[in-house]
Amino acid sequence: FARHVTILVRGDDFSCAKAVADKAREHEKITVLTNTSVEEVSGQNGLDYIRYRNSKTGEVTEFRAKEGESFGVFVFAGYAPETSLVEGVAELNEQGYIVTDRSQKTNVEGLYAAGDVCIKPLRQVVTAVGDGALAATELERYAAAKQTRTGLFPKKPQVAAPQSQLASEEDSIFDSATLAQLDAVFARMESPLELRLYLSDDEVSSELRQYMEALAARTDKLSVKVTDEPEENRPCVRLFRPDGTYTGLAFHGVPGGHEFTSFVLGLYNAAGSGQSIDEELERAARAIAKPLDMKVLVSLSCTMCPELVTAAQKIASLNDRVTAEVYDLNHFPALQKQYKVMSVPCLILNNKEVSFGKKNLAQLLELIAEKTGS
Ligand SMILES: Cc1cc2nc3c(=O)[nH]c(=O)nc-3n(C[C@H](O)[C@H](O)[C@H](O)COP(=O)(O)OP(=O)(O)OC[C@H]3O[C@@H](n4cnc5c(N)ncnc54)[C@H](O)[C@@H]3O)c2cc1C
The missing domain is CATH 3.50.50.60 (FAD/NAD(P)-binding domain)
Structure with missing residues (x-):
């Protein structure tokens, strides 16, 4: 490549x-x-x-690099084990790895460790899985011995009966666990929203329409409207308030994969009351005085993207001067070329300032202040 x-x-x-x-x-x-x-x-x-x-x-x-060309830098500088959870509890070595014996037992009775956090010559999936199997077997033996000694046996967990009010999986493109989460969010939405669709005659457009109709079928707080208003980057769904004003939140493509949760959070933030955030951050988001257009370019498999998407949408939901439009880069290669995107998430402020990498709300507000003076 x-x-x-x-x-x-x-x-x-x-x-x-x-x-x-x-x-x-x-x-x-x-x-x-x-x-x-x-x-x-x-x-x-x-x-x-x-x-x-x-x-x-x-x-x-x-x-x-030659004129008009660029290159990438991929950093690999070593590892630091994330063992703060057991710091001061289990014995760690100088680098912070957990000390275990051959059966994955730590120096603490009943505490076992497995995988990359342990001291070992090869950190790979196969050794992590082996450690896990050994630790689980040893732990089971330990628990069984305790039960025999104390005569105390834990109750067997009961499988909860499916809730009858939920649609069955055949009725919906969402599984019942997702439907339950959606219901919880929809119940908290304070006002209705219109999902305005900008479609073309292609498969992605019909997928988006099917997705949005399935969401709207679940609650009377959402309605779907297909529009022929102009839009360059189709398919797209924009969220509108009942009074016809634009919330500033949009998704270009189909908000599936890791973007599904951010899209649902976007609905909640746009409809109110939305996720509660630090008062100071809320003040900063509301204080952005100049119009700000944020494009967030993502891929649906990117685990770093949702944090930035949610942060951008939160700001847009708090401030009418701000828009946060998300693009599944997979369907918009022209944008990838235009902004020379080499990794996601990629954030473009006012079609000009391009930055890469994940950002939380505080970091995003800081970047906006730095780049736009807002
Ligand atoms: C870039 C890269 C490439 C690799 N390529 C390969 C490869 O090709 N083949 C191979 O075999 N191995 C590869 N490895 C190594 C392999 O990924 C690891 O050995 C393996 O994933 C270790 O599994 P684990 O369960 O110990 O840890 P992890 O897979 O790191 O899982 C630990 C989990 O614990 C979570 N966690 C951390 N702290 C907390 C907390 N306080 N509470 C709750 N959850 C917490 C983390 O978020 C993480 O999800 C690669 C590693 C890297 C970094």
Whole structure:
């Protein structure tokens, strides 16, 4: 996929298996530079400048991409185990990994650890799964011994009977668990919303229509209207208030995958009362004084995207000068090209300021203030 890859290694050599390292070293499109650290990367709509230094010779190298071209930097700088949960409870080694014996038992009675958080020579799925199986078996044995000793046996969990008021899975494109969550959100929506659809004669449009009609069939607080108003990026659904004003929230494509939850949260935020947020952040969102158009480019499989989408939509729901329109990049390759998008989420402010990466509400408000002075 790449024309050329340069691997910068901070140490004397790779720390991975020799066989893997040799493959990289022998590859004609890969250059390996050891004892090298990145000092700076920069660029406008993508990276086009990098400066790195050889820590042994002190030699500094600058690389600039050709006019109109850019490159990517993929950082791998090591791991830090997330073991704060058991800090001060179980024994950890100097790097913070959990100390266990061969049966995954920690130094604490009844506490077992498995997977990447443990001290071990190979951190891979296969060893994590093995640890998990061993820990679970040992834990079961431990619990059984306790039960025999104390004569106390926990009650068997009961399977809850399905709630009759929910539509069966055959009646809806959503499963019953999702329908239950939707009902909870719809019950809290304070005012109705119109789902205004901008469709074309294609499959994605009919999928969007089917999706929105299935949502509206679930509550009288949502209605669907297909419009022939102009719209360049179809299909699209925009949320309108009962008085016909635009809420500023829209999704281009079909809000499935990881974007389904953000879309439903968007409905809740647009209809009120919406998610409660820190008072200071709410004040900052309401204080944005100039018109602000936010485009959030996402992919439905991106786990980092929903946080930014929800933050942008929350601001739009609080401030009529702000719009937050989300695009499933998969269906809008022209936008990908126009903004040289190399990763998602990608945020575009007023069709001008492009930034990448996940952001929470506070970080987004900070970025807006910095880039737009609002
Ligand atoms: C970039 C990358 C590529 C990899 N490629 C491969 C590969 O090709 N093949 C392979 O076999 N292995 C690969 N691995 C390693 C593999 O992903 C791990 O070894 C494996 O996922 C470890 O499983 P785990 O269950 O121990 O931890 P994880 O998969 O990390 O799961 C731990 C979970 O616990 C959650 N968590 C953390 N703290 C808390 C808390 N306080 N409360 C509740 N939940 C919490 C985390 O969010 C996470 O979901 C790769 C790893 C990385 C980073």
